Amino acid sequence: MRSNFLLGRVKGIEIGVHYSWLIIAVLIVLSLASYFRETHVEWGGTVIWLMAVAAALLFFVSIIVHELSHALVAMQSGLPVSSITLFALGGVAQIEKEADNARTEFWLGIIGPITSALIGAFCLATAVIAGWEFGGTPETPLIAILVWLGGINIGLAIFNMVPGFPMDGGRVMKAVIWRLTGNESRAKRWASIIGQMIAVGFIVLGLLAFFSGAGFGGLWIAFIGWFLLNSARASYVQSDMADRLRNVFVRDLMSRDCASVDIRTNLQGLVDEEMLRTGQRCFIVTDGTGPVGLITPNEVRGVERPMWPMKTAADVMRPFETLHTTTPERPALEALEIMGREDVNQLPVISNGDLLGMISRDRIIRYLVTKQELNI
Numbered sequence: 001m002r003s004n005f006l007l008g009r010v011k012g013i014e015i016g017v018h019y020s021w022l023i024i025a026v027l028i029v030l031s032l033a034s035y036f037r038e039t040h041v042e043w044g045g046t047v048i049w050l051m052a053v054a055a056a057l058l059f060f061v062s063i064i065v066h067e068l069s070h071a072l073v074a075m076q077s078g079l080p081v082s083s084i085t086l087f088a089l090g091g092v093a094q095i096e097k098e099a100d101n102a103r104t105e106f107w108l109g110i111i112g113p114i115t116s117a118l119i120g121a122f123c124l125a126t127a128v129i130a131g132w133e134f135g136g137t138p139e140t141p142l143i144a145i146l147v148w149l150g151g152i153n154i155g156l157a158i159f160n161m162v163p164g165f166p167m168d169g170g171r172v173m174k175a176v177i178w179r180l181t182g183n184e185s186r187a188k189r190w191a192s193i194i195g196q197m198i199a200v201g202f203i204v205l206g207l208l209a210f211f212s213g214a215g216f217g218g219l220w221i222a223f224i225g226w227f228l229l230n231s232a233r234a235s236y237v238q239s240d241m242a243d244r245l246r247n248v249f250v251r252d253l254m255s256r257d258c259a260s261v262d263i264r265t266n267l268q269g270l271v272d273e274e275m276l277r278t279g280q281r282c283f284i285v286t287d288g289t290g291p292v293g294l295i296t297p298n299e300v301r302g303v304e305r306p307m308w309p310m311k312t313a314a315d316v317m318r319p320f321e322t323l324h325t326t327t328p329e330r331p332a333l334e335a336l337e338i339m340g341r342e343d344v345n346q347l348p349v350i351s352n353g354d355l356l357g358m359i360s361r362d363r364i365i366r367y368l369v370t371k372q373e374l375n376i
């Protein structure tokens, strides 16, 4: 999930919003406005709309704080965090590495629900101090906002403790099984299997509710279930892949005989003579001194076809300094994760400043497929 709008940075972490959040933000404001109108129509339109927008914004802030809590625990455990993105179904903190022990995994998961529960308790306590009678109808707009925020944050804490991936509770459960069995991949598998069962439960319940007249709410629950099912399944596939790529390193799968082209090569010539004829999809661009960039069909596509005869490799290449690279000693799984995250199909393999070769997504996937065919 990538952000479409960047809001800012906290401790080097990009905080952004995905398009889908905007739709949800509108829905939240609309439903909040109708909720406040039902309880206190006498507050009048302007106050009610302002309240709805303020409550939605504060909810948005509390989700960011929830994700930041994950991010801070990750960073304290030496796991880098690149971004936090808000999207239709909540937030995600992009943690760049997996925890290497059960204790870190446990804290990484549980801190989210703890944070949401604390925010919720703080809002409700403030409402009580401001004169709210616990469980009663809020008397003032401020108390109404606090009570709603308190409830929704506590709801968020409970929902996130559901013990299956991709919820925080999935991490917590994985950590517990990991600690008990000492087997990380088994723990991860269980967390994703239970996540899938819960997701199917959501879909079934949502559809039942829909057909018994719950309307949009039922469909929404089914939709959340569908999303959870996809994420849980993805984490299952990932744990399977992690198993198969255990002890496989970049050096085992990299190609060392990269085709290279001179920086002055004409683009039309490169397509006709090299790309189409040899079937190679990735070319290292060299000048007199050494490798300086990379050209793949992706870069070629970026130039309009009539312009190809007028351009050279230098015009279209991705310069090395803008590329993510890896080293021969790194795990192949990590290279695959970088390619997925950066949306590229290959990474240059560099050692002591020298280009040793390339590792491609294709190559890693072919390795996985072969292993599967051989049942090993």
Ligand SMILES: [Zn+2]
Binding pocket: 066, 067, 070, 112, 113, 160, 168
């Ligand atoms: Zn969380």
